[in-house]
Amino acid sequence: MEEHAMSFGGYILFVLGAILVNNILLARFLGNCPFLGVSRRMDTATGMSMAVIFVLTMAGAITWIVQVYILEKIGLEYLQTIAFILVIAALVQLVEIVMQKTAPGLYRALGIYLPLITTNCAVLGVAIINIQEEYTFFQTLIFSFASAVGYSLALVLFASIRERLALTHMPKQFEGIAIGLVTAGLMAMAFAGFAGLV
16 A cells, blocks of 8 residues: 555545545445435434444454455455455444444334444445555545545434425325435535535
């Protein structure tokens, strides 16, 4: 991995780019299943956001170490996807166990969507982007955390909009997931307005 020197201002733009401009959910369209599934209520969206921030940040760091110090050293880079999925699955299992013990109500509310973080393509996508962009370990940590914050921001905003939409009267054709998809599309267009920021 090459060293990419970056100033403090560069890191600020790097973080803003990951959160707003290249939002993993609204610009790269990764991780839509939990986004649509747990966004009906703010409490489940917040819980999922915290779980994704932890898993995505830790997965980014661990997968970078696995890639650089194990897979590349022994010439098994082609096993990257399998190795990364195993790391992510182990982290999600850890989160699931901790949440079941510490917040059983939230654990039940998240239901099937908590184990779905294992197959959340946003987590795997960020891990692969870190390697493809040849980020250093520190840049990987920052990018993984910022991408998770961007995902969480989109999820919480979407949940707040969906809670308001549940109280309004709308045509039968737009009820449920239909209005959710329209809203997600409008949010993606709004986030596209940040494109000139960085």
